[in-house]
Amino acid sequence: xxxxxxxxxxxxCAPGHFEGEAVVSxxxxxxxxxxxxxxxxxxxxxxxxxxxxxxxKAFFFPYGRGSTGTPGIFLEAVRNACAPAAIVNTKSEPMxxxxxxxxxxxxxxxxxxVDGLEGDPKSLLRTGDWVRIDGTTGIIDxxxxx
Amino acid sequence: xHLTEEExxxxxxxxxxxxxxxxxxxIKLGDAYGAERMVxxxxxxxxxxxxxxxxxxxxxxxxxxxxxxxxxKVRTTCDPGSIDFSRWQxxxxxxxxxxxxxxxxxxxxQMGVIPTWTCTxxxxxxxxxxxxxxxxxxxxxVIFANSVIGARTNRLAAYxxxxxxLVGRVPRFGLHLPECRRGQVLFELASELSDNFEDHFFxxxxxxxxxxxxxxxxxxxxxxxxxxxxxxxxxxxAAASGSVALYHMVGITPEAxxxxxxxxxxxxxxxxxxxxxEIDNTLEQMNTGGPGAVDIVGLGCPHASIDQMxxxxxxxxxxxxxxxxxxxxxxxxxxxxxxxxxxxxxxxxLAGAKLMVGTCHNDCPLGAWNFRRLATxxxxxxxxxxxxxxxxxxxxxxxxxxxxxxxxxxxSA
Numbered sequence: 001x002x003x004x005x006x007x008x009x010x011x012x013c014a015p016g017h018f019e020g021e022a023v024v025s026x027x028x029x030x031x032x033x034x035x036x037x038x039x040x041x042x043x044x045x046x047x048x049x050x051x052x053x054x055x056x057k058a059f060f061f062p063y064g065r066g067s068t069g070t071p072g073i074f075l076e077a078v079r080n081a082c083a084p085a086a087i088v089n090t091k092s093e094p095m096x097x098x099x100x101x102x103x104x105x106x107x108x109x110x111x112x113x114v115d116g117l118e119g120d121p122k123s124l125l126r127t128g129d130w131v132r133i134d135g136t137t138g139i140i141d142x143x144x145x146x
Numbered sequence: 147x148h149l150t151e152e153e154x155x156x157x158x159x160x161x162x163x164x165x166x167x168x169x170x171x172x173i174k175l176g177d178a179y180g181a182e183r184m185v186x187x188x189x190x191x192x193x194x195x196x197x198x199x200x201x202x203x204x205x206x207x208x209x210x211x212x213x214x215x216x217x218x219k220v221r222t223t224c225d226p227g228s229i230d231f232s233r234w235q236x237x238x239x240x241x242x243x244x245x246x247x248x249x250x251x252x253x254x255x256q257m258g259v260i261p262t263w264t265c266t267x268x269x270x271x272x273x274x275x276x277x278x279x280x281x282x283x284x285x286x287x288v289i290f291a292n293s294v295i296g297a298r299t300n301r302l303a304a305y306x307x308x309x310x311x312l313v314g315r316v317p318r319f320g321l322h323l324p325e326c327r328r329g330q331v332l333f334e335l336a337s338e339l340s341d342n343f344e345d346h347f348f349x350x351x352x353x354x355x356x357x358x359x360x361x362x363x364x365x366x367x368x369x370x371x372x373x374x375x376x377x378x379x380x381x382x383x384a385a386a387s388g389s390v391a392l393y394h395m396v397g398i399t400p401e402a403x404x405x406x407x408x409x410x411x412x413x414x415x416x417x418x419x420x421x422x423x424e425i426d427n428t429l430e431q432m433n434t435g436g437p438g439a440v441d442i443v444g445l446g447c448p449h450a451s452i453d454q455m456x457x458x459x460x461x462x463x464x465x466x467x468x469x470x471x472x473x474x475x476x477x478x479x480x481x482x483x484x485x486x487x488x489x490x491x492x493x494x495x496l497a498g499a500k501l502m503v504g505t506c507h508n509d510c511p512l513g514a515w516n517f518r519r520l521a522t523x524x525x526x527x528x529x530x531x532x533x534x535x536x537x538x539x540x541x542x543x544x545x546x547x548x549x550x551x552x553x554x555x556x557x558s559a
Contacts, residue, residue: 013178033533037201044533065389068283072199072304079203093361093389094320097178098171098303105171106207106305 005142008124010088010117012138014100016110018086019132019143023057025049026122030065031073031099040082058131059084060121064096074099078107086133088140089115114138147176147317148183156313164216168309175306176317185279185318187220188297190311191267193283194304195224195254196509197247205246207305208253211312218258219314223267225284226449226476226505227251231263237502238514259311263504264478266378266449268295271480276400279322281310285385286378286448286526292392294377296400298322301391321392327401328410329394331359335368336421343369346543347425348376349525352383354428358418361389365408365415367396375451382448383525432528435519435538439470442517442537443551444507445544446476447524452484454544458499459490461548467498468554472515475499476506499551508534521550 027048034044040055064070077083083103087096092115100111112135117124125131128146133139155161156169172184194200200208229239229247255261262271265284274280274297282288283302291297300320302310310316320326333355335343355364364384372380372395384390394402402408409415445458458475467473475494477485482503485491491501502510507520508530520537522528528541540556550556 032199033530037203046533067386068193068285068288068301068303068307069196069199070303071306072194072201072204075203075207075305076201079201079206094175094179094300095303098175098306101171101174101178102303102305105167106210107203 008117008140008142010114010138010140012136013092013097013115014111014113014135016086016112016135017133018058018112020085020130021057022060022125022127022129022131023049023052023054024060024121024125024127026062026120028063028065029061030067030070032067032069035073035077037073037076037082038080040077054084055082056085058086058088058133060088060125062090062121064089064093068095070095071099071102075102075106078103078109083111086112086135088117088121088133090117090121091115110135114140147173147181153184163214164211164312168312169315171306171309172313172315172317176319179317179319181317181319183318184315185322186315187281187310188274188278189221189223189272189280190218190307191223191225191272191282191284191287192259192307192311193225194308195227195250195263197228197243197250198509198511199304200250205249205253208250208257212253212256216257216312218311220311221260221272222258222311223260223262223272224254225263225265226509227263228505228509228511230503230505232503236500237510239511243511262478264449266451266478269449269451269478269481279316281307281316283307285389286382288391289381289385289393290378292321293381293394293399294374301389325410327392328363328412329365329408329415330362331364331415332417333364333366334417334419335366336419339421339425340368340370344543345376346523348372348380349383349523350425350428350432351420352380353387353432353525353529354420354424355393356384356386356388356390359384359388359390363392363394364390365394365396365402365405367405369395369398372398375454378448379525383529386526386529429541432525432541433539434532435540437556438519439555440519440521440540440550441471442507442515442520443471443473443547444476444520444522444524444527445473445547446502447506447508447522447527450475450477450481452481455481455485455490457544458548459493461545462497462499463493465497465552467551471551471554473499473548473551474502474507476502479503507531521547521556523547
């Protein structure tokens with residue numbers, strides 16, 4: 001947490017590159033009933049990120065609480081350019097990986113996904129940190145701390 | 147991944163763009179989860195049929211697929227929509243919203259999807275067999291097909307299910323593999339509980355098990371018997387509060403004739419004893435509202451069976467729903483038809499309750515109603531309605547729900 005630069009090695013789950021701001025939570029997240037696809041804002045009142053925008057951010061959270069409707073909301077957000085631009089999990093459940101595959105197949109948008117993060121997301125970085133994510137190698141570069 | 151000659155041709159575009167796109171998605175999914183090959187499926191059940199889930203993105207995706215000539219390759223049924231197609235006005239659905247749902251219905255129809263609009267396709271339209279591979283989504287239907295019938299499907303997701311339907315295949319990993327269907331975590335009912343296991347404890351136990359099991363396969367030992375509706379209610383709750391896709395109930399479900407069979411001869415996993423206090427604590431969690439007035443009562447989640455319709459009719463016979471309370475009962479068209487012929491619907495409607503067909507409280511836009519407190523006998527509703535409908539939720543037995551609809555209030559939660 002103290003060193004300004006860090007390189008985290010995860011497991012590559014879906015290709016794509018991203019550089020930008022991170023939003024970080026230690027709570028599992030469900031996109032269905034969790035995200036407003038028209039704004040990219042978290043609408044689950046039980047979640048610590050309630051009211052936070054995920055739009056074009058790298059979203060770090062432990063794992064998805066996967067309703068099978070997840071890609072419905074996710075792709076609607078992709079279509080509106082309000083989806084997170086990268087996802088990093090401790091353990092990616094299939095729903096999240098499917099979201100990325102579908103975004104590529106139907107909207108030609110690449111959303112890199114990396115999982116296998118060691119430790120709670122918040123022990124590694126925090127919201128506002130600037131990161132570079134490579135979905136093909138699974139490498140997460142923490143460029144600057146907020 | 148090993149591909150057959152036909153699969154290679156699909157990827158080369160020999161069967162058109164929709165199949166090429168669909169197989170591509172499924173292969174990538176298989177690669178991500180270590181599948182060695184694809185497996186043919188007997189049927190598909192798709193969840194992106196509601197406008198609430200699919201939205202404009204869905205209309206765009208389905209529209210494009212239809213333009214490219216997409217047709218489903220296997221029997222394919224669909225989940226509830228976001229409107230009651232014949233009665234959306236009485237549920238105050240905005241007309242422009244209804245129009246978008248009807249657009250989705252047209253597009254799915256053009257692809258050859260059977261318009262079942264139900265989360266319980268196994269009640270009539272899409273009945274899986276033991277050991278069959280399927281490509282289903284809808285968490286409560288997946289868990290039913292896997293656990294109660296012994297068919298094999300992973301929890302697919304919106305659109306991935308359509309991909310599976312278009313090529314009649316899914317990547318073979320996870321629950322398609324017998325060795326991945328064995329129990330992983332044990333829930334043992336204390337005898338104080340198993341001797342007095344009430345009907346409405348099934349969704350409570352499901353809610354508890356789902357929270358504890360997460361995405362692991364739970365084995366429940368100690369239940370003496372269970373009806374199909376009770377198994378349906380248990381599974382729907384476990385699939386909502388956790389992401390359970392398969393459970394085994396020893397002596398009740400087909401892959402668990404004995405405890406040993408449920409675990410496939412492996413060592414038993416973590417063991418949790420479930421007693422009356424676990425049920426009471428979970429009940430407390432499921433109840434976000436205390437005693438007091440109730441403005442909406444929701445039954446039929448998952449969609450009611452004909453047995454449940456009979457029960458509702460018997461409880462409502464000669465009674466009247468309180469003027470400031472709504473009682474909505476959700477079902478599919480086949481059950482509606484039977485219930486009408488059997489006179490149950492007349493009884494239900496005479497009592498002032500509403501039948502909601504092909505959709506449910508969670509799938510419809512209900513903003514115009516300003517509901518504040520919902521009573522339900524469904525663990526799945528209890529899990530989702532605080533966010534979907536924005537209400538406080540009172541979970542209780544079917545009888546107490548109907549009593550609440552009649553008196554307009556709930557005594558104690």
